[in-house]
Amino acid sequence: MMFPTHDGPTENSPFHATIITVFPDMFPGPLGLSTTGRALGSVWSLDTVDLKNFVTGPFGRVDDSPFGGGAGMVLRPDVVGQALETGGGFQGRPCYYLSPRGQRFTQAHAVSLAKGSGVVLLCGRYEGLDQRVLDHYTITEISMGDYVLSGGEIAAMAMLDACLRLLPGVMGNQDSGTEESFSTPLLEYPHYTRPAEWKGMDVPKVLRSGHHAAIKAWRKEQAERITRDRRPDLWEIYTSGMPPDCFVKDE
Numbered sequence: 041m042m043f044p045t046h047d048g049p050t051e052n053s054p055f056h057a058t059i060i061t062v063f064p065d066m067f068p069g070p071l072g073l074s075t076t077g078r079a080l081g082s083v084w085s086l087d088t089v090d091l092k093n094f095v096t097g098p099f100g101r102v103d104d105s106p107f108g109g110g111a112g113m114v115l116r117p118d119v120v121g122q123a124l125e126t127g128g129g130f131q132g133r134p135c136y137y138l139s140p141r142g143q144r145f146t147q148a149h150a151v152s153l154a155k156g157s158g159v160v161l162l163c164g165r166y167e168g169l170d171q172r173v174l175d176h177y178t179i180t181e182i183s184m185g186d187y188v189l190s191g192g193e194i195a196a197m198a199m200l201d202a203c204l205r206l207l208p209g210v211m212g213n214q215d216s217g218t219e220e221s222f223s224t225p226l227l228e229y230p231h232y233t234r235p236a237e238w239k240g241m242d243v244p245k246v247l248r249s250g251h252h253a254a255i256k257a258w259r260k261e262q263a264e265r266i267t268r269d270r271r272p273d274l275w276e277i278y279t280s281g282m283p284p285d286c287f288v289k290d291e
């Protein structure tokens with residue numbers, strides 16, 4: 041394999057992700073680049089479990105047609121069950137099945153997961169997974185949003201990326217995680233960089249004033265404006281007077 045693998049979290053790489061998938065070659069994918077890529081093998085480690093390795097018999101398959109009829113194929117419980125029991129091993133880590141039916145993944149989940157020793161992510165394909173797997177192993181379903189992807193792999197990458205960037209040693213400036221959108225109910229204020237004038241548009245004067253209190257006030261005002269205009273749901277939480285740290289919290 042092209043990336044470091046481990047049996048589980050270790051002292052050197054305390055966060056370990058196991059991905060159970062029909063397409064292990066998709067990993068680490070974009071997680072192998074940039075900040076998460078540089079930390080792969082030290083801050084975090086990854087192994088993939090290929091569902092195809094748990095097919096039995098010469099004509100065996102990972103999927104089969106659904107009982108009761110209907111379109112598409114369903115991942116077989118014997119194949120996925122065998123992969124969960126022998127391929128990965130949870131080692132105390134939470135296991136999630138990526139699923140559009142699941143609870144919506146939020147920044148609060150990412151913060152909570154980043155405090156643990158890793159995660160096991162089960163990626164669906166086709167019409168999904170036999171329900172008995174979820175019931176037998178008590179696996180939580182988690183969704184990346186109200187849309188349908190072709191498979192759980194891209195959703196797993198997004199979920200993992202949100203957690204990994206919060207691990208100490210992954211992001212350059214650890215503060216950048218605490219001021220972002222969803223760390224409080226306010227969305228983030230706009231950013232500007234050089235050149236100070238571009239296509240006839242100037243950077244807001246206050247940002248070049250060096251006046252820290254004024255900059256802070258301007259950013260808050262902008263964050264409030266953007267949140268009020270774009271996300272009435274978040275604006276309601278913000279204006280309800282909850283303390284600012286109430287938004288991202290452990291489950």
Ligand SMILES: C[S@@+](CC[C@H](N)C(=O)[O-])C[C@H]1O[C@@H](n2cnc3c(N)ncnc32)[C@H](O)[C@@H]1O
Nearest residue numbers: 138139140164167168183184188189191192195
């Ligand atoms: C084509 S989808 C299956 C959709 C399923 N038949 C339904 O209507 O809910 C195949 C797989 O993609 C993954 N997937 C699709 N959309 C997702 C989302 N919004 N969040 C997380 N995983 C998703 C799941 O693992 C799912 O089993």
